[in-house]
Amino acid sequence: MxxxxxxxxxxxxxxxxxxxxxxxxxxxxxxxxxxxxxxxxxxxxxxxxxxxxxxSEARVVESVLHQRAAQYGALRLRQELQRKGVASAAISEAVAGLADSEFDRALALWQRRFAAATDAREHARQSRFLLARGFSGAVVTRVLRHRPDNAD
Incomplete structure (x- = not known):
């Protein structure tokens, strides 16, 4: 042998x-x-x-969303599923299911990573970070304007 x-x-x-x-x-x-x-x-x-x-395509979608949804926005998750070769209909359905939680996920990520933006430069840096993670511009704006004492 x-x-x-x-x-x-x-x-x-x-x-x-x-x-x-x-x-x-x-x-x-x-x-x-x-x-x-x-x-x-x-x-x-x-x-x-x-x-x-x-x-199973459904398990692939579920796995990606489970592992990545807390860290990434719908745009980034859509790209990842497209790279994996998942069907467009399954991607659209999965991303649509994330719409309701998009702001909450972006806010939680921002709170873990940053304190409040103190100046324009820091604001821009935090904005770029969230945009690069696949969150939409509207969600990023809401997150950066969010105040803990507000019920946004």
Missing amino acids: NGARPALSLKGRALRYLSQREHSRPELERKLARHTEDAEELARALDELQAKGFI
Whole structure:
């Protein structure tokens, strides 16, 4: 025995990826394509995994929202789901569900990260931070104008 590990099948590799986190079908296709030149074999393996429920777009969306919604705004989450190859309808539905909590999530992030803006320069820095996190300009304005004694 030389101690070499046998090569994993495409399904084995896919299951290894899926055991680490949820992956969309397009993500798995990209990752597994370099391990085979047979596109039909790859499609069959992914079809089988999807039929058995190992690949689920709904779980990918749920996972991303669960892990990232407290840190990012709807725009950034939309981009991340698009990069993962999630269908447009599922993305729209997921992002629409975040609309009600957008201000509260942005405010909580801002409160964890910053104190009140003391001057225009600090205000601009905080604004850029929240905008880069994918919160809309209207939400950022509301957060930066928020006063703890206000019931905004």
